[in-house]
Amino acid sequence: MVEKHMVSISNLVKKYPSGQEALKGVNLEVNANEILALIGPSGAGKSTLIRCVNRLVEPTSGKIIINGIDVCTLGYKALRMQRRKIGMIFQEYALVDRLTVMENVLSGQLGYTGTFKSIFRKFPPDVVDSAIKLLERVGLLDYVDSRADQLSGGQRQRVGIARALIQRPDLLLVDEPTASLDPKTARQIMRLIVELVIEYKLAVIINIHDVQLAQMFAQRIVGLRDGIVVYDGTPDQVDNSVLTEIYGEEDWDQGKKRHAQEEDDDEDDDIDQVE
Amino acid sequence: MPIISQDDLNLWMRRDRKVQRKRYLSWLIALIIIGVGFAYISRQTMWEFVSDAPRQIRDFLSRMFPPDVKYFSRIWPALWDTINISIFGTGIAVVISIPLAILAAKNTTVHPIVRGVVLAIIVASRSVNSMIWALIIVQIVGPGMFASIMAIAIRSLGMLSKLMYEAIEEINQEPIEAITATGASRVQVFFYGYVPQLLPTFIGTSVYRWENNIRESTIIGIVGGGGIGLLLNSAINRLAWDQVVSVLIVILITVVGSEWVSATIRKKLV
Structure with missing residues (x-):
């Protein structure tokens, strides 16, 4: 990588036609191979921000430079070429329900495949081969011909991950990957994403509202509030004052205290908790 | 609505007195209108003829049964025509409706003005009954199957486009976003x-x-559209009630059959 930063966002503003200002001048750099978690309350603009990066949402003003190219100025064709190098994983998995697992994974290669070939599902043998390998990697080899709507939430998200990775992206955008999953599956999915990101040497931006998960898996945490970056640092620097800065006033220790209390009771510890 | 405090009790009523009175009044007005309407219809009706009805029905039935079995040999070719009219009419309508629906749906249209024009076409098609379309088209292209097919197609494409464009507007947007995000072209996103x-x-x-359309094309023949309706019309004109019954029996069987086919196909689509 020649550039210092892989993604460089400057002064990004997004105003929706309704007048709502989702992003009010965001500045953010993402380095190669970096695992970045974007946290913040609902409505802070997290989804809007990552959707601007591949222009599913059109930014109002500002610059998004990825590998030296300003995404915001690209025409239709050039944008498509750029999108091929950006994988995306969604909260509700965003699979095409009536297509099979294989078709869903292969759809990640549409940008590289001719229109007619793709309509008749004629993907090159090496693409099909890598699809099979990816499905094996995410543990879904037995479901190749199942329809996507027959899978459970965790399995569906695994298909979503395979679809994003078959693009051979440089950058991965992940939008609340675990919000629709149970706590255990959520951890497994996060672990899988992080493992694959390291394996494939990608940079990744993960929108996530679960601070604990973010701290567990990310190398860097960025807090967004009201369309502005209010925190940028390492996971272990995120303390109560940082959480208050991002989310607003709240008794952040309440849950922890009770938890600690119970543990103490179980262990018959004599030391009193200071409430 | 109102919570009324009475002594220590809090009472709740669905409507307050004023609204309630208004509602009773509107019921009363509705009853009066129905009564007046009924009186008018009664005055326009010759009750002597109505009281005669049971005798007329007996007379009719005696002319209708037994049905004319020999007439069936003429019904089959007409039925074939009717089935063809419905299939080709529907087929043409489907082929035209798909692009119309894409242009009429808010999320896939090319331009709001185009959308407006297409919506106008759809309303025009839907607001005229297929019998009326057939009457008009018979004047233009002459009587026969072709006129029927056109009438069926024009009438159907409005309904089909409307239901299709509503389906397009209610589509789940997330997979669309996901496919777009892979760098797929618009055509690929569509497919x-x-x-x-x-x-x-x-x-x-x-x-x-x-x-x-099977049902519609059976009667569309009456206005010159060909098919089984034509036979029905001519049998009625000749007062050949035993032949009319034969035609009606075939129509009944055909309609039931088509409903079964349609239900079976739709059940398989999940």
């Missing part, structure tokens, strides 16, 4: 994102419309 989601609705609606 991978839209088509799989829409196919069951499109096929289901088309088959349902075809079932309707």
Whole structure:
């Protein structure tokens, strides 16, 4: 990588036609191979921000430079070429329900495949081969011909991950990957994403509202509030004052205290908790 | 609405007195209108003829039964025509409706003005009964199967486009976003994102419309559209009630059959 930063966002503003200002001048750099978690309350603009990066949402003003190219100025064709190098994983998995697992994974290669070939599902043998390998990697080899709507939430998200990775992206955008999953599956999915990101040497931006998960898996945490970056640092620097800065006033220790209390009771510890 | 405090009790009523009185009043007005209307209809009716009805029915039935069995040999070719009219009429309508629906749906249209024009076409098609369309088209292209097919197609494409464009507007946007995000072209997004989601609705609606069209094409012949309706019309004109019954029996069987076919196909689409 020649550039210092892989993604460089400057002064990004997004105003929706309704007048709502989702992003009010965001500045953010993402380095190669970096695992970045974007946290913040609902409505802070997290989804809007990552959707601007591949222009599913059109930014109002500002610059998004990825590998030296300003995404915001690209025409239709050039944008498509750029999108091929950006994988995306969604909260509700965003699979095409009536297509099979294989078709869903292969759809990640549409940008590289001719229109007619793709309509008749004629993907090159090496693409099909890598699809099979990816499905094996995410543990879904037995479901190749199942329809996507027959899978459970965790399995569906695994298909979503395979679809994003078959693009051979440089950058991965992940939008609340675990919000629709149970706590255990959520951890497994996060672990899988992080493992694959390291394996494939990608940079990744993960929108996530679960601070604990973010701290567990990310190398860097960025807090967004009201369309502005209010925190940028390492996971272990995120303390109560940082959480208050991002989310607003709240008794952040309440849950922890009770938890600690119970543990103490179980262990018959004599030391009193200071409430 | 109002919570009324009475002594220590809090009472609740669905409506307050004023609204309640208004509602009773409107019921009363509705009853009066129905009564007046009934009186008018009664005055326009010759009750002597109505009281004669049982005798007329007996007379009719005696002329209708037994049905003219020999007439069936003429009904079959006409039935074939009718089935063809419904299939080709529906087929043409489907082919035209798909692009119309895409242009009429808010999320896939090319321009709001185009959308407006297409919506106008759809309303025009839907607001005129297929019998009326047939009457007009027979004047233009002459009587026969072709006129019937055109009438069925024009009438159906409004209904089909409307149901299809509503299906397009209600589509799940997330997979569309996901396919777009992979760098797929618009055509690819259409075939991978839209088509799989829409196919069951499109096929289901088309088959349902075809079932309707079987019924419509049986009577459309009366105004010169060919097919089984033509036979029905001529039998009625000749007061050949035993032949009329034969035609009606065939229509009944055909309609029941088409409903069965349509239900079976739609059940398979999940």
